[in-house]
Amino acid sequence: xxxxxxxxxxxxxxxxxxxxxxxxxxxxxxxxxxxxxxxxxxxxxxxxxxxxxxxxxxxxxxxxxxxxxxxxxxxxxxxxxxxxxxxxxxxxxxxxxxxxxxxxxxxxxxxxxxxxxxxxxxxxxxxxxxxxxxxxxxxxxxxxxxxxxxxxxxxxxxxxxxxxxxxxxxxxx
Numbered sequence: 001x002x003x004x005x006x007x008x009x010x011x012x013x014x015x016x017x018x019x020x021x022x023x024x025x026x027x028x029x030x031x032x033x034x035x036x037x038x039x040x041x042x043x044x045x046x047x048x049x050x051x052x053x054x055x056x057x058x059x060x061x062x063x064x065x066x067x068x069x070x071x072x073x074x075x076x077x078x079x080x081x082x083x084x085x086x087x088x089x090x091x092x093x094x095x096x097x098x099x100x101x102x103x104x105x106x107x108x109x110x111x112x113x114x115x116x117x118x119x120x121x122x123x124x125x126x127x128x129x130x131x132x133x134x135x136x137x138x139x140x141x142x143x144x145x146x147x148x149x150x151x152x153x154x155x156x157x158x159x160x161x162x163x164x165x166x167x168x169x170x171x172x173x
Contacts, residue, residue, distance in 0.1 A: 009136065036082075039055060055169035059162075061087050073095075078097060078105050080095070092154070093149075094150055098146055110131070110134065113130075123141070133157055136151045137150045
């Protein structure tokens, strides 16, 4: 049987080894997703549905698509949606469907409240803000019955810039 002093020395050696391992093992500050090809997803959605969904054409360097999908969403509505990170590390999201229901519009808005309207790119957008100051702009086009929701964590400047870049997407060949 060892003495208490020997047990303390052994414990110190083990703690020194553990501290050394912790110092040597690299840790990641953040996880970066590889960019996704949102253009191919929206091209498929346009071809499949015949709906002229929008896509942000000509986003500058620093904007990166992080998610994109075309699938059935709230109230069984086929929905094109995608998300981008901005050069400042914020998020901008886009959702579109035809003949949106009130439940579809409010889905994912964290109970955002209507705070006004704004004219952007020739359309009237309803502005909503949630308790975390995330901004949601909602616009329904009477001509093609498409409802568009653009959201952003970086405030109105990123959302306005993004909306100015929206153009009808081309169908896949």
